[in-house]
Amino acid sequence: AKEAGRNAYRFFTEHMNAEARERLQIQSLLHGAAERGELCLHYQPQFDLVSGELACAEALLRWNSAELGQVSPARFIPVAEESGLIVPVGEWALREACRQAESWRRTGFAVPVAVNLSALQFRRSDPVELLERVLAESGLPAAQLELELTESVLVQDSGGGTLERLRRLKALGVSLAIDDFGTGFSSLAYLRRFPIDKLKIDQAFVRDIATDPEDAAIVNLVIELGRILRIRTVAEGVESEAQLRFLAERGCDMVQGYHFARPMTAAQFEAQYRAP
């Protein structure tokens, strides 16, 4: 029976398309990747557009698989989301970011960290309980932590549960950012109701602001919206001087992108941004 099972499996996998096979492989290898020490975080700085000061460090997952080598987040994050593995993997990232930020803070380099929290993490388990636990374990003051949530979190509000969870998170003292803003379907009503501190304008809109009037109009609108609702705006994916000039003129609050720095290891980040 065992042999038959193995043959059935082989038949199945041979007839799956290459992409499905790759997803299955990523899923099985990602399981336990944290325990094998294959995951790490890179950090990308975010700057205050007016003062030019370092405002925060976004923690971004990196996976160096023993079997596959360096796997890009664009490949493994979607698989992790679909399989539910994002829950343990995201928890690892949160712990590691808080540990790193607290280790920096204790030694005189207090930079807030921003951690990506997937919609699944937000809905499936109690994020407030997890946050409380991780903050207590690490010793990091809650004010030094920002959570980046996508619009899908705001939209899938079943019976007001989202508002309640966001309020409890805010009550811990962490700040809340909406990631990839403009790509989802969050309504203005949600934005006004929810305790949001930052809107991160998706890089798809930022890319052509200097040349595409429609993208420019959208980015303008988001910056204006932020001003009206008293929510700070961050432009993601800033790669050029022209983009930066546009954003400065329109009064965007913060910037992040390759024009300033790529995501880098914790050691590189510290070497570059800790005041001598």
Ligand code: C2E
């Ligand atoms: P994101 O949260 O929107 O992160 C920004 C992505 O844009 C990062 O890609 C970053 O490296 C890239 N980026 C930054 N500046 C520029 C730029 O100037 N130009 C261009 N073209 N790209 C820029 P990365 O690190 O590959 O991450 C991709 C996505 O994977 C993230 O998008 C996020 O959705 C997800 N992700 C990464 N780490 C985590 C995590 O710990 N938890 C969860 N749930 N998702 C994560």
Ligand code: CA
């Ligand atoms: Ca993000």
Ligand code: CA
């Ligand atoms: Ca983003």
Ligand code: CA
């Ligand atoms: Ca994104």
